[in-house]
Amino acid sequence: MRRRTFVTCAAGFLGANALARGATLSASGPDLIVTNGTIHTVDPRFVNPEAFVVRNGRFAFVGSLRAAKTYAKRGAKTLDLAHATVLPGLIDSHMHLLRLGLALHEVDLFHLTSYAEVIRKTVAFAQTSPDAWIIGDGWDQDLWPNQAFPTHEALSAALPNRPVSLNRVDGHALLANAKAMELAQVTQNTPDPAGGRIIRDASGNPTGVFVDNARALITQAIPPPTDDQIRRATIAAIGECNRWGITAIGDPGVSYQTAQAYDKVADQNKFTLRNHVMIADNADLIAAHFAHGPIVGAYDGRIQIRAVKLYVDGALGSRGAALLEPYSDDPGNTGLLRTTQAHIEDVATRALRAGFQTAVHAIGDRGNRIALDAYQAALAAVPTRDHRFRIEHAQVLSPQDIPRFAQLGVLPAMQTTHQISDMDWAAARLGPQRVRGAYAWRSLLDTGVTIANGTDAPVEAVNPLRTFHAAISRQNEENRPPGGWYPNQAMTRDEALKSMTIWAARANFMEREIGSISPGKYADFVVMDRDWLKVPAEVVMGTHVLSAHSGGMSLERADPEVAATTLRGQRSRNYACCTLMANQGLIEE
Ligand SMILES: [Zn+2]
Numbered sequence: 134m135r136r137r138t139f140v141t142c143a144a145g146f147l148g149a150n151a152l153a154r155g156a157t158l159s160a161s162g163p164d165l166i167v168t169n170g171t172i173h174t175v176d177p178r179f180v181n182p183e184a185f186v187v188r189n190g191r192f193a194f195v196g197s198l199r200a201a202k203t204y205a206k207r208g209a210k211t212l213d214l215a216h217a218t219v220l221p222g223l224i225d226s227h228m229h230l231l232r233l234g235l236a237l238h239e240v241d242l243f244h245l246t247s248y249a250e251v252i253r254k255t256v257a258f259a260q261t262s263p264d265a266w267i268i269g270d271g272w273d274q275d276l277w278p279n280q281a282f283p284t285h286e287a288l289s290a291a292l293p294n295r296p297v298s299l300n301r302v303d304g305h306a307l308l309a310n311a312k313a314m315e316l317a318q319v320t321q322n323t324p325d326p327a328g329g330r331i332i333r334d335a336s337g338n339p340t341g342v343f344v345d346n347a348r349a350l351i352t353q354a355i356p357p358p359t360d361d362q363i364r365r366a367t368i369a370a371i372g373e374c375n376r377w378g379i380t381a382i383g384d385p386g387v388s389y390q391t392a393q394a395y396d397k398v399a400d401q402n403k404f405t406l407r408n409h410v411m412i413a414d415n416a417d418l419i420a421a422h423f424a425h426g427p428i429v430g431a432y433d434g435r436i437q438i439r440a441v442k443l444y445v446d447g448a449l450g451s452r453g454a455a456l457l458e459p460y461s462d463d464p465g466n467t468g469l470l471r472t473t474q475a476h477i478e479d480v481a482t483r484a485l486r487a488g489f490q491t492a493v494h495a496i497g498d499r500g501n502r503i504a505l506d507a508y509q510a511a512l513a514a515v516p517t518r519d520h521r522f523r524i525e526h527a528q529v530l531s532p533q534d535i536p537r538f539a540q541l542g543v544l545p546a547m548q549t550t551h552q553i554s555d556m557d558w559a560a561a562r563l564g565p566q567r568v569r570g571a572y573a574w575r576s577l578l579d580t581g582v583t584i585a586n587g588t589d590a591p592v593e594a595v596n597p598l599r600t601f602h603a604a605i606s607r608q609n610e611e612n613r614p615p616g617g618w619y620p621n622q623a624m625t626r627d628e629a630l631k632s633m634t635i636w637a638a639r640a641n642f643m644e645r646e647i648g649s650i651s652p653g654k655y656a657d658f659v660v661m662d663r664d665w666l667k668v669p670a671e672v673v674m675g676t677h678v679l680s681a682h683s684g685g686m687s688l689e690r691a692d693p694e695v696a697a698t699t700l701r702g703q704r705s706r707n708y709a710c711c712t713l714m715a716n717q718g719l720i721e722e
Contacts, residue, residue: 159190159433159655159684164205168198170214171664174650175221175634187656190433190684195652217679218664220630221649222380222657223597224637227525227546227587230374230384230408231391234366235358236591237373238264242299243271248283251299252291259295264362266355267292269299272308282332285310285341298351306344309351314339317354326350363394371398371406375688377595378659378678381407383546383587383641385442385492385525388413392438399432405683407435407657409641411442411492414472419480423487433684434646434655440490442525443480444471446500449528449555449562454497457531461564468497477507481522485515490642492523492546498531498570505537512541523585523640526551527577529563530570539580544640546585547574549603549624549632550593556609556618568619574604575622584624585640586632597633601665602673604629612671626666656685 168184174195184201186194186209194204202209240258245251251272259267274280288297289311296313300306309317321337329346331339343351358366374382387395387410398404412418419441422428427439447453447469452460455468481491491511493504501524508522520542527538527545538545552572560568570576574584586600593599599610604624607617617623624632638648647657663676681688 160187160686161189164188164193164209165212165656165685166198166201166205166209167212167214167219167658168201170216170660171218172650173218173220173630173664173666175631176649176651179650185650187682187685190656190686192650192652192654192656195650214660218661219650220378220659220661220665221634222647222659222681222683223378223633224381224383224585224641224643224648225374225379225587225590225595225597225600225633226383226409226585226637226640227385227548228374228382228590228595229386229592230370230382230406231363231366231387231394233373233591233595234368234370235362236270237369238262238268238362238366240267240269240299241271242269243273243302244276245272246276246278248272248274248277248287251283252288255288255297255299256291259292259297265296266313267295267297268355269297271302272299273302282306282340282342283308284334285314285339288341296354298355305348306342307348307351309341309343311341313351313354314341317351319350323350360394360397363390364397367391367394367398368403371404373595374406375681375683376678377597378661378681379406379595379597380657380659380681380683380688381409381638381641381643381647383409383411383440383492383585383637385411385494386413387411387442388415389418395436399435404432404435405686405688407643407647407655407683408437409440409643410436410438411440411490412438414441414443414480419483423483423489427488429642430646437642439488439642440492440523441480441484442492442494443477444494445477445504446470446495446497449496449559452562454529455499455503456497456529456563456567457499457502458567460562461567462561467499470500470503474503474507477504478510481508481511482514485511485517485520490521490523492525494525496526496528498529498534498567501527501530502534505534505541505543508541508543509537521640521642526589528571529567530573530576532570535570535573535576536580538577538582543582544585545577545582546587546640547572548587548589548593548600549574549629550588550599552607552618553599553603553609554593556607556614572619573622574624578624578628583636583639584628584632585637586629587637597678598674598676600633601629602670604632605673606670608670610674630665656682658682 165187172182179195182195183198185192186201186205194201240255242251296316297310298313299308325331326346330344331347332342334340429437446455452463453469455470460466484491495501495504504524522543523546525546527547605626607620607623635648638644647655659681660679662679
């Protein structure tokens with residue numbers, strides 16, 4: 134298929150001009166019969182079938198083994214599951230692919246128990262990294278013997294010629310080496326910026342630790358990622374998704390630069406992920422894409438652009454989520470708004486006319502109400518049956534707004550792992566009453582809506598075991614707290630699986646192509662060693678993805694570029710990732 138993926142506008146060229154050459158990202162060759170395991174199709178027409186047949190990258194037949202053998206052409210191969218479990222390819226409806234990839238190219242300093250260990254790991258990483266700057270994340274001096282902030286000398290001695298910037302675990306401080314401070318032109322004469330602090334020694338020299346707004350003194354010196362860095366990051370992130378059985382994603386807030394990189398990677402037939410790209414809230418980008426119209430099915434169904442992502446408020450942890458009443462632990466603060474209701478209504482209305490979906494990030498109950506009000510007004514202006522307006526996170530809801538999702542047909546795109554990351558402080562922010570409308574999956578499902586699950590990676594780990602486990606147990610990976618946090622809001626296993634497959638596919642406007650093992654859809658599926666619908670909840674974290682398949686192709690053989698990448702298990706939410714990009718304004722959360 135030849136198709137332009139990113140479009141131009143009157144003001145100039147806005148997107149990559151690459152054309153999708155006849156991309157061959159699906160399996161061809163003999164039919165494949167998959168059998169001898171537990172097959173969960175997530176298609177009510179096919180309950181635990183014995184087998185399915187893959188032909189030319191799509192599911193061609195689902196049913197009994199005997200009928201599958203009759204259906205398959207001569208020369209068909211067989212994949213014997215050896216009693217493993219098959220699920221449809223898992224879908225993460227909200228994650229940031231490029232940010233994930235950049236995070237994978239940072240040195241992981243989480244859980245290290247001494248400064249010497251931090252230096253050793255950073256030096257080892259620097260030896261393998263082709264990038265000029267060495268970026269890291271996760272050091273925590275509270276885990277070290279003397280619990281004191283580090284000073285740069287030892288790090289500078291170990292890496293005298295490469296600039297290094299290492300974020301503390303909470304993202305509120307960083308450690309820079311001498312080379313980084315030199316490039317940033319920070320000296321003992323540099324004053325502390327408003328809202329920030331340069332830690333200094335007795336003679337006033339910076340020790341290398343920069344707190345809060347002082348961090349920018351260093352990060353502003355980090356050059357924007359090169360095209361090659363962006364390309365490598367994209368490939369690494371795709372590999373990270375694939376190894377966890379993620380075969381499709383929703384990718385909110387994609388900039389022009391990022392879109393260009395995706396085009397290049399897809400052009401090399403390396404985009405082994407189906408991406409529902411949601412363009413960023415940029416006036417030129419929006420105008421160009423709305424004028425062009427939706428792009429669907431490019432690169433053999435790997436990239437589509439038919440959605441726009443906006444923001445209404447901030448996040449709960451930093452008290453930026455917009456609340457109707459003040460924070461329970463910060464009287465007088467009701468959070469902040471990042472855009473107006475009028476702007477959301479304007480974009481959503483134009484999106485309806487252009488055949489685009491609108492997705493709005495809303496965390497607080499005020500933010501969610503504003504988004505719902507804006508959507509309601511847009512729908513009154515342009516009545517549309519199948520709009521699939523989305524609210525990203527829908528994290529804290531006023532009880533009276535919960536039924537409005539179903540009434541308006543708005544889809545909540547929620548991340549079940551946010552609940553386990555936030556549960557230790559959410560009640561303090563919200564108080565005992567309001568917290569009952571937070572992470573309220575059951576309350577929403579009971580109104581008849583479907584929930585599209587995801588991770589917001591790299592904010593949370595890609596790991597879908599965590600996503601499923603949190604959804605059914607309201608517990609973290611250590612199965613804490615006993616019985617779960619507000620366990621009456623949990624999903625059933627069936628709902629959790631749908632939230633990661635068919636419901637996510639629908640929120641991504643891809644349910645005709647993926648989301649279930651159904652004849653005609655792309656043969657995206659994952660093989661697990663245990664059956665998620667049967668194992669006890671506390672065993673879910675111990676299950677394994679044995680293999681993943683996209684368009685019938687096995688994704689087991691990692692791209693060498695991916696295999697060389699640092700792979701993380703899980704990460705804390707409270708860190709500032711991707712200094713590189715955030716600092717350059719190239720990405721949107
Ligand atoms: Zn996000």
